[in-house]
Each structure stands twice: as structure tokens, then as C-alpha cells.
Amino acid sequence: MASFLNSSIGKKFLMSITGLFLITFLLVHLIVNSLIIFDPTGALFNSAAHFMGSNPVIKIVEPVLAIGFILHIIYACFLTLTNQWARPVDYDKKHAGNSSTWASRNMFVLGSLILIFLIIHLSNFFWKIKFTGSEMLDQSTVDGIENAYLLVTSFFIDWWWIDLIYVLGAIVLGIHLTHAFWAAFQTLGLSNDRWRKRLEVIGWIYTIIVAGGFAVIPLWVKISSMIN
Amino acid sequence: MDLTLKIWRQDNRKAKGRFEIYTLKNISPDSSFLEMLDVLNEQLVSGGQEPVVFDHDCREGICGTCSLYINGRAHGPDDDITTCQLHMRKFRDGDTIVIEPWRAGGFPVIKDLMVDRTAFDQILQAGGFISVNTGSARDGNGILIPKHKADEAMDAAACIGCGACVATCKNSSAMLFVAGKVSHLALLPQGRPEAVRRAKAMVAKMDELGFGACTNTGACEVECPKGVSIEHIARLNREFLLANLKS
Ligand code: HEM
Ligand code: FES
Numbered sequence: 001m002a003s004f005l006n007s008s009i010g011k012k013f014l015m016s017i018t019g020l021f022l023i024t025f026l027l028v029h030l031i032v033n034s035l036i037i038f039d040p041t042g043a044l045f046n047s048a049a050h051f052m053g054s055n056p057v058i059k060i061v062e063p064v065l066a067i068g069f070i071l072h073i074i075y076a077c078f079l080t081l082t083n084q085w086a087r088p089v090d091y092d093k094k095h096a097g098n099s100s101t102w103a104s105r106n107m108f109v110l111g112s113l114i115l116i117f118l119i120i121h122l123s124n125f126f127w128k129i130k131f132t133g134s135e136m137l138d139q140s141t142v143d144g145i146e147n148a149y150l151l152v153t154s155f156f157i158d159w160w161w162i163d164l165i166y167v168l169g170a171i172v173l174g175i176h177l178t179h180a181f182w183a184a185f186q187t188l189g190l191s192n193d194r195w196r197k198r199l200e201v202i203g204w205i206y207t208i209i210v211a212g213g214f215a216v217i218p219l220w221v222k223i224s225s226m227i228n
Numbered sequence: 229m230d231l232t233l234k235i236w237r238q239d240n241r242k243a244k245g246r247f248e249i250y251t252l253k254n255i256s257p258d259s260s261f262l263e264m265l266d267v268l269n270e271q272l273v274s275g276g277q278e279p280v281v282f283d284h285d286c287r288e289g290i291c292g293t294c295s296l297y298i299n300g301r302a303h304g305p306d307d308d309i310t311t312c313q314l315h316m317r318k319f320r321d322g323d324t325i326v327i328e329p330w331r332a333g334g335f336p337v338i339k340d341l342m343v344d345r346t347a348f349d350q351i352l353q354a355g356g357f358i359s360v361n362t363g364s365a366r367d368g369n370g371i372l373i374p375k376h377k378a379d380e381a382m383d384a385a386a387c388i389g390c391g392a393c394v395a396t397c398k399n400s401s402a403m404l405f406v407a408g409k410v411s412h413l414a415l416l417p418q419g420r421p422e423a424v425r426r427a428k429a430m431v432a433k434m435d436e437l438g439f440g441a442c443t444n445t446g447a448c449e450v451e452c453p454k455g456v457s458i459e460h461i462a463r464l465n466r467e468f469l470l471a472n473l474k475s
Binding site: 003004006007008009010011012013079082083085086087088089090091092093094095096098099100101104105107179182183186187188189190191192193196 | 234236247297299300301326328331332333334396398399400401431432434435438439440441442443444445446447450451457458459461462463464465466467468469472
């Protein structure tokens, strides 16, 4: 086991598994968040958020998710560093755009930007809901459930630059995913010349739905507040 | 054609290298890239200077000895060929051509444009073979192999071990080379008995020699002169993961 995780493919295996786990999480997260759009009263979103916060299955998945993120990031640093050491003297002239996509060459940069966004995002919402609380959360509409809807929407309505950060975050995540989705299957050995094209198409559809979805939510909240 | 060449010169493994600029006149567009370098070297020798050292042998694209990173691409601007098959008509009169050795920790520069690719031999010695003596060529239908498997194995075996995959990979990863051999033998009944040991030993050797990890950029298959596909890397990953599961 130790020798497996120390091998280059073993490390990649971990990146791939944690990445796929994060991909699944993002889809669930988006489905819950989309309730903000589908129910402008916020009741649906609030009960879904409450369910996600109190349900025992989610309670178990939450720390696993945190560990998944941390492992993904630690192994990303490991891999990126060893890969840079593997070429002590670089080329004077490179024509890399000819043979690979920009995203595939800049996964660490993209990942680091996602991490920065993640910290901002957690401090905006998760931290308040979980630990510090806020006045808005207390303005319950149903059964004493915390009003996460009010917290989230007032954030998006009050500060335009928060919307900007969230849209940029979604774009960066999307670029990471354009390479990540297919790559995760390739790393697990679940690809060949025929499946590669299919997986890339599925990856693009997933990316457009997820990145597009996360970008649309803050914009929708902001714009509908300006119209009403 | 008149050309300006910017060539990496390095006296030995330890020496600090530098770029030198040379000019060449009246090069025929029909000459090969290596013939163009031959002309340069004759010019240098007659001027009392040291010729530029570069690797080459068959000059017909089969031995994998020639290398060279030309204008930012392994084996130069043409696709699916080695440097020895590259012709000057792919360049324009008055061009400046930057020529560098393969750059990778696993491939130290010996002199000028020549690098030490012993690492590839070491990876092969770790497991890229079948341990029993198979004797002389067998009867064609003695061991039945499905056509599609034979074809795929042949595609993987097309690797000539030139190292363009390592040279072009941003991580200096040798995965395409290792995948070529592992995949070739894993697809054939003769290779199956040792598949587990082979995948583990070759990957361990590749890691030990300082090649980077694959991040699936796919640059290697684009620059591979033999067009070896990264689907063989997927098979290597599969073989390696299963090998670790089995033992
Ligand atoms: C929700 C967020 C994220 C998701 C869904 C995600 C997903 C993935 C997936 C599926 C892969 C492909 C693994 C493979 O090639 O086998 C990957 C690769 C990578 N990720 Fe992430 N990731 C996320 C966040 C991050 C963060 C925060 C970082 C680091 C700071 C990061 C750094 C990397 C790097 C460097 C790679 C390249 C590794 C490679 O291609 O081999 N990612 N990501
Ligand atoms: S010299 Fe033999 S392949 Fe180029």
C-alpha cells in the first residue's frame, strides 16, 4: 500500500478518486443551490439546506469531503513539485500550444485559484451557518429553520463584487473541469481511443451545466432584485 | 536558403551550456535537417572550430537515435516523423531555427545536442521483456491471437524509444514509453504470465530515475514520431492498478 501510494501512478490514482468525489459533490451542491432560482420564497432552499446540515448521511460525508479536498490539494502540490524537478533545465523555446490544451498545462494554477475561491466561499456562508451564526440566519420563516436563503441572496444583492467573484470562480472551476473530467477516467485506466471522445463530450456537458449553473445563480439573484 | 541557427553548445555533462549563433547560406530546401547540420559542421571544421555533436544513426526513421528540440517542438515542425526525416522545405528562407537537446533530468546532456538515454534501457531491463527463451520464429497459427489485439499490440510496439515523449511532456514523464512496452506485452498471450511483475517493476524504475508523473496533457502522442496513442497509457494505468490489487 505504501509503495503504491508512493508511485507516480498511485499518487495520480488518489488525485483521480478524490477529483471524482468532488465532481459528484459539485453536482449535488448545484442541485440544492438551484432551488434558490426555482423557489423565490426561499422555503425550498432553506429546508434543503437544513436537511443537508442535519441528515446523518451528510454528516458522515462532510468530513470525507473535507479529507477528499485536502488530499486532492496535498497530492496536487506533491505532483506539481516533483514534475517540475523532473526538468531541471527548461527549454529556451517552447511551442506547447501545438500539442496540449492550456487547461491541461495549468491545472495547478487553476486549482490554486479554486482554493482561494473556496476559502472566500466558506467564510461567506459555511462558516456563518456552522459556527458564528448571523442575524439573517435567525430570521426564520418556517419551523425555526435557519434562513440560509436570506443570508445567501442578500450577499449577492448587496455587493456586486461578490457576484463577480462567484462568476469568476465558476469560470475557473469550469476550465479545471474541462481537463479534469476525462483525465480522471484516463488515470483509472477507464479510457481508450473510442471512449476518450465520449468522455470528453460528457465532461464538456457536465462542465457547462455545473460551471454555468454556479455562475447563473448569483447573477439571477442580483438581476431579479434589480428588476423587482 | 539562408538560415540563422541558434544552437545549444555544452562541453560535457558538468559544463554550463550556452547558445551559439551560426549562419548558413545556400542550403537546398530538399536537403534533410541532419544534412543541413552536416553542412554546418563541415563549415565549422574547416574554420578550425569544434563541430556540433548530435545523435543519429539510420537516418531513415526507424532506429530512434536522432533527437533534437527544434523551434520548440520535439523532432521539429512536421508531424509523425523523426528529425532525420525532417526536410528543410518545412522552413522558410531567412528563418532563425532554435535547436536544443532533449531537456529532462532523466536525460542528462552528454555534449551539445546529445543526451544520455540509458534510462530507457534501464526501464526496459526492469521488466520490458519475456523471461523465457522463445526459440526461433513460431508457426504463424501456433498461438491464436485476435486480429484487433495483434493490431493494438503492433501499434504499441511501434515505439522506437527516441524519447520525444519525455522531451515534449511538461512533466518529463516517460509514461508513453513505458506504456508502449507494457501495453504491447500485456495484449499478447506470451506477455500475460509476467504482466503483474512487469507493470510494477517498470513503473518503479521509471519513478526512481526521476521522470515526472503523467497529467494526461496528451502532448506525448502528438509529438511521438510513431503516433503511439495515450490509450496505451490508460492500459498501463489499468495494468498497474490491477497488479497492485492482485499482490
Ligand atoms: C471542486 C473542486 C475540484 C474538482 C472537482 C477537481 C477535480 C479534479 C479532477 C477530476 C482531476 C483529474 C485527476 C486526474 O488527472 O486523474 C483534477 C486534477 C488536478 N487538480 Fe483538481 N479539482 C478541484 C480542486 C482543486 C484544487 C483546490 C487544487 C489545488 C490547489 C487542484 C489541483 C489539481 C491539479 C494540480 C490537478 C492536476 C493533476 C493531474 O492532472 O494529474 N484541484 N482535479
Ligand atoms: S536516425 Fe534513426 S530514427 Fe532518426
